[in-house]
Amino acid sequence: MIVKQMTIFGAVLGSLLVWAGSAAAEERFTDLQHSKWAEDGITYMxxxxxxxxxxxGMFMPERHVTRAQAVTFMVRELYSQELQQKVEGMPYSDVPSTHPFYREIAIAAKHGLTGGFPDGTFHPDAPMSRAETAAFLTRAYSLVKGQQTVRLxxxxxxxAAAPILIMSSNGxxxxxxxxxxxxxxxxxxxxxxxxxxxxxxFExxxxxxxxxxxxxxxxxxxSEQVGQMLMPDIRQWNxxxxxxVNEGIKRSIHDQDLGGLILFDKNIVNARQVTTLTHDLQAEAGDIPLFLGIDQEGGVIKRIPGGTNLxxxxALGATGDAALAEAAGQLTGEELKALGLQVNFAPVLDINSNPDNPIIGIRSFGSNADLVTRLGLASIKGLRQSGVIAAVKHFPGHGDTTTDSHLGMPVLTHNRDRLDAVELKPFRAAIDNGIEMIMTAHIAFPAVDNEHVTSLKDGSSVPIPATLSKKVLTGLLRGELGYKGVIISDAFTMNAIAEHFGxxxxxxxxxxxxxxxxLMPKDPAAAHQTLVNAVKSGTIPIExxxxxxxRILELKSKYGLFDRGESLAHxxxxxxxxxxxxxxxxVEREIAERAATxxxxxxxxxxxxxxxxxxxxxxxxxxxxxxQLEKQLTQAAKSLSLKTEIALIGKGKTNEALQAIDKADYVILASYQFRNAASQFGWADFQTLIEEMNRRSKRYVLLSLGNPYETIYLQNVRSGLAVYGKQEPNTAAGxxxxxxxxxxxxxxxxITE
Structure with missing residues (x-):
């Protein structure tokens, strides 16, 4: 009798030890060296x-699992939310309220997971048999007979013949x-x-x-669910x-259960390398594939070296041709898909109605809402036809701002009528045409949400940007506009968010x-834990x-991300x-040539x-x-016996440029204004050169390589050409x-008036 009592006591003590550590966090076990066959399953669970x-650090893999322990495993897997609730009633006479797994056994009995013995006992500390395991799992997961044949x-x-057959027939x-x-x-x-x-x-x-x-x-x-809601960048590690794919990236994908990643030009050496990278990233993702995204807008925002240089x-706006916009979208998508990328953060649907916009400019189709809408829809159509997701941006509109949201908090003060007529027009059309992903803007829209909070940066009162506004995203975007797709934020590394809100x-x-x-949380691990904690505390409802x-899983499925049979070699x-x-x-050349204005x-x-x-x-x-311009001109005009000379302007160099111009027959005066306000650009040196060339009756061209607002700020320009970009197809066309x-x-x- 004494021996039996000690055995039972030892079994109960063992049960207590099993849960001495927290089941909420993954443990690293040190005693699996002789159980390598089971390491993956143990680690997974x-x-x-x-x-x-x-x-x-001890798992003790060879120790027998008791019926109580098995029940506890299952309850923690299937009914963990009930573990903090009060339990009532225990149908088994040998499970007193003092038993360490009383609560778990009661929950299991309530849901019909457990089966007792005819005498009303459960035998909680008895070892679990292989037959009981088959019956237990078959009952818990409502498994049915499969197609495989296993002769036992x-x-x-x-x-337990029936549950054993069900389990074995499913492998x-x-x-x-x-x-x-x-x-x-x-x-x-x-x-x-x-x-x-x-x-x-299997399930x-x-x-x-x-x-x-x-x-x-x-x-x-x-953890897995909130991980699907994170899309960090991987530009650098250590x-x-x-x-x-290094160990740090592997660990981040696994530890935060990441749903996606965004790539930048730093991640890309050439086509073969990035294709291998995306293939290897997906291999780390488990059974739910990653969204792999990139900003491949074309023009000034281009990440893929060696690809088509749109x-x-x-430039597309200058052609006004929707068929060309569709072709551009389709070829972009074809190249991204070949490289293993499924999300393009494009097209930009912002209407660049403000010449002083420091961040949109030539990234926009133009300043006319109808033009932006028409070409935006065509671009989306082209991307869709290639099998790539278009993520349009930046809702509700970043075109009429004078602050770069990478650096500060822009505020768009227009009333609601103006927003409806201009900024929202292309987004509404995209929604009506089934757009599946929309990127938010870190911009405040007081006409929709005038809430202010205290800035963590300096204690000032700052407005809530669209990315953090329920009135904008749930009220306006989902409610009024009826959007049902995925909403992705702009980068969380941008100061409009990071500085003010934490x-x-x-x-x-x-x-x-x-x-x-x-998108791009500064600290993915902290963001992940924040969301896990918010769900567990009820701050964010699990619903x-x-x-x-x-929405994320449906979109991944729609674009074939779960179909991953293609080999890297192929x-x-x-x-x-x-x-x-x-x-x-x-297509690249046609756009550039037809765009020259x-x-x-x-x-x-x-x-x-x-x-x-x-x-x-x-x-x-x-x-x-x-x-670059000299090289292109020399190559294009080999038969013209031209003599070329280069000159720099600004930073004390303008007088030297004037001396060079004095001897010239023709002058190409190239300006590139982007990523700054047009009104604050250094136009004075350009005006000096233009006046001097006019005085000397020189043949010349003011060649606009960036935002085409030169004629607003420069007077008496007698010859000017806009090509909308300083990359090769644009300048070659010019x-x-x-x-x-x-x-x-x-x-x-x-508009330049």
Missing amino acids: AKRGTVAGYGN TDTAKHW LIGGYSDGTYRPDRSVTRAEFAVFMARVIR REVAIQAHDWDKLMSYMTV GHVTTT PGQM ENKAVERAVSAGVDII TVHASVK KLAALNDVIGSEKHRM LLAGRDGAHPDQIHQGDRVVIAAAEEEQVK INVLLGRLEAGGVLPV
Whole structure:
């Protein structure tokens, strides 16, 4: 009798030790070296918070699992939310209220998970058998017979024959090499963890194949669900540029259960490298693939080296051609998809109605709402046709601002009628045409939400930006405009958010406002923990998270992210036929050539032309720019016997430029105004040169390479041409106009009066 009492006491003590550590956080076990076959299953279940060790890094995988422990595992997996609630009633006479797992056994009995014995007992501290495990898991997960055939010689007449058959026919359990199952053999902690992991993974795969996202979410932990709502960048790790999947990235993907990542040009060396990178990233993602996104707007915002170098949105605006915008969207999508990227943060639907806008400018199609709407819809259509998600930006509109939200908090003071007529127009049209992802703006819109809070930066009163405003995102975007797709924030590294609100509080507030995905949190681990804590405390209702995650999963499925059968070798072999193909280059050239726009001409139709044998001075503020233009001009005009000279202006160099111009037959005066307010640009040196060239009757062109607002600030320009970008297709088209080989047929897409 004494021996029996000691055995029972030891079993209960062992049960207590099992849960000495917290089941809420993944434990790292140090005693699995002889149980490598079970390590993946144990680690998986520990990460889910279902199984735990003994608080000292020990899991004790070979120790038998008791019936009480098995019940506890299942309750923590299936009914963890009830563990903090009061339980009433215990149907088993041998489970006193003092039993360490009284609560778990009562919850299991309530839900019909457990089966007792005819005498009303449960035998909580008895070892769990393989037969009981099969019955237990089959009952808990309502499993049905599968298609596989497994012949077991010792189960046909066993009381658990049916659940054993169900489990084995789904590949969830197997027998021994002699064809037996040994149903009455006790199950170890390692075996039980592996059995549970197999069932959960099986059920998740069934849900994925059936596109049953509610079922899949029921098998996702809170950590996994909020992880789907995070999309960090991976530009650097430990101070080094990230171009391969290193241990830090692996750990972040796994620890925060990340749903996506954004790539930048720093992550990209060439097409083969980035294709390998995206392939390897997806390999780390488990059964729910990553959204892999990028800003490939074209023009000034271009991340892919070696790909098609599109002239940019304002160049498309100058063509006014929706078919070209669609073609640009489609070829962009084709190249991104070939590289393993599924989300393009484009097109920009901001209407650049303010010349002093320091961040949008040539990224916009123009200043006319109808033009932006028409070309924006065409671009979206092209991206869709290629199988890439268009994430339009920046809702409700960043076009009429004078502050860069990367640096501060812009405020758009227009009334609601103006917002409806201008800023909201392209977004409303995109929503009506089924746009699936919209990026928010870190801009305050007092006409929609005039709430203010105290800034953490300086204690001042600051307005709530759209990204954090429930009135803007839930009230206006989802309510009034009827948007049903995914809402993604702009980068959380931007000062409009980071300085004033504190990242963790801002993350919580953004999700409460209606954001589905937080883009580029400064500290992904902290953002993840913030959301986990907010859900567990009830600050963010779990229903809010479920709604966001369901939208994310549905969109991933719609664009085929769950279909991941293509090998890396096949992806790499296909690159040459897509990236920078001649077909794509033809579209690139056509946009650039048709975009070239006359700003001023002596005859009202043409800029001054370059002639045979001219001495051409190329003047600009940047040495790199003048050298590029000189190289392109020399290559394009080999037969004209031109003599070229470069000159820099500004920073005390303008007098030298004047001396060079004095000897010139023709002058290319190139200006590039972007990422600053047009009214604050250094126009004085340009005006000096223009006046001098006019006085000396020089042939020249004011070549606008950026925002085309020169004629607002410069007087008496007699020859001017806008090409909307300083990259090669734009400048090459401009040079061909100056050589008389092309007409400047573009129409200025912004107001300059």
